[in-house]
Amino acid sequence: MKVLIFFFIVIATDVYGSVPDYFPHCKKSDPQIEKCFLDAVESMRPRLKSGIPEVNVPALDPFTVPTLKLDRTASNLRLKATLRNMKALGGSNFKIEKFKLNLNNKYLAEVRLSIPKLVVAGDYDVRGSRILTVDINGKGKLRGNFSAIYVVAKGPAKPIVKDNVEYLQVDKVITKVKIGHGHIALDDSDSPAAASSAATFFNASPGIVLDILNPLVEETTAAVLKAFLNKILGGIPIKDILTDETNTS
Ligand SMILES: *[C@@H]1O[C@H](CO)[C@@H](O)[C@H](O)[C@H]1NC(C)=O
Secondary structure: OHHHHHHHHHHHHHHHOOOOOOOOOEEOOOOOHHHHHHHHHHHHHHHHOOOEHHHOEOOOOOEEEEEEEEEEEEOOEEEEEEEEEEEEEOHHHOEEEEEEEEOOOOEEEEEEEEEEEEEEEEEEEEOOOEEOOEEOOEEEEEEEEEEEEEEEEEEEEEEEEEOOEEEEEEOOOEEEEEEEEEEEEEEOOOOHHHHHHHHHHHHHOHHHHHHHHHHHHHHHHHHHHHHHHHHHHOOOEHHHHEEOHHHOO
């Protein structure tokens, strides 16, 4: 009996390489390959929260972003900001509304997901900036609650070779982001009067401000998502998650 169990473990390890078995192991030819990936994501969900360090999956909840540099000028917006130590709570409650995968000679994915609520906190430093006519300079701490968030992300990935092993890397991510509601607070500011009026302005009409910020939000989401996915994909050989008939052993 012991021998048999040992044998089974050896086989399992051989088939799945170094990737844990709750990871997706989907067949390219599977007509329900999308379902295969979705089921795998659901079985990983409890672990996504604190991350899976042995395969480079960062913690999702809280999700941390050490530094974000924002720089954008439009007719109603001039923003030059650095956000540091950003932390978002609630990301692991994402719901995948739709997932499409096209593996015809390429790796093209599209995912639509919703997040009921994100609680965000971090340090901001904004210089020489305004939204509409409101001056938003200063530095301090930012807290925000955002709800009814919808994200559509799509993009191609391509195989790269590291030490004779093939990995997938995302080439480009395009996102659409919609945020239903937001409420912010700016604390410990070096210019409390400006911070207070900026927060009041945002909270009086979050929809308008979020609309103005939307291109920046979408661009930032795409960059963060791309880095997140590539960190994960960089540690998992393609053959360990996506098998075809000829290389399943
Ligand atoms: C976010 O929501 C929590 C409770 O749901 C509340 O305590 C906190 O003050 C809110 N923060 C902001 C910035 O609105």
